[in-house]
Amino acid sequence: MTLIDTADSYGPFVAERLIRKALHPYPDDLVIATKAGLTRQGPGQWRPVGRPEYLRQQAELSLRHLGVERIDLFQLHRIDPAVPVADQVGELALLQQEGKIRHIGLSEVGIEEVEEAGRSARIVSVQNLYNLAHRDAEPLLEYCEANGVAFIPWVPLATGRLAEAGGPLAEAAAGHGASPSQLALAWLLRRSPVMLPIPGTSTVAHLEDNVTAATVTLTDEQFEALSKGA
Secondary structure, X not given: OOEEEOOOOOOOOHHHHHHHHHHOOOOOOOEEEEEEOXXXXXXXXXXXXXXXXXXXXXXXXXXXXXXXXXXXXXXXXXXXXXXXXXXXXXXXXXXXXXXXXXXXXXXOOOHHHHHHHOOXXXXXXXXXXXXXXXXXXXXXXXXXXXXXXXXXXXXXXXXHHHHOOOXXXXXXXXXXXXXXXXXXXXXXXXXXXXXXXOOOOOOHHHHHHHHHHHHOOOOHHHHHHHHHOO
16 A cells, blocks of 8 residues: 545544654655545535635645645645635645645546646546446546546445345455455456545454455456446
């Protein structure tokens, strides 16, 4: 694993501080991606805030909380409909020019929004909901493949009915001696060369289960069955 994805609103701020406590000083090959632009007022309460001065403030706080001089990948957590996209992404471009962030990404966007943002800065990644059971972002994934943009699926472990007894995921998992979630990750890793899954975890055992998914190789028949079974 060489990518850790977090955000200022996870906590808020708790996740960034935990990452620093656990891993600083960071290995040279580790990429830490964080996000700003989606505020958390309470359980289940989220509000996009894309004012340039706010995004700059949050980037500065993330630098401090992570203990880095430059953020590898800084993602606009949500596009704020009340603020022009050029102003939001343009501020991230200024931070990039100042050497405070290396790369710029987006989250929960469509192709038109990626192209609009691309007029203000180079977009290297997008992060959208995508998994075996939810593939509404398929056109965006294909766009990313065609344009060399990394695709970071969040909630990658959702399997829906595919994991039910007798379903293609349950059968493939049994054949590999693996868990359905491991097969779900294995499918994502095979689905596209630009795919960077970010499965969340809260226990060491779950983390180890996720990591083992990288060793699972699906047959062509299993991959096709899972691809058609959603």
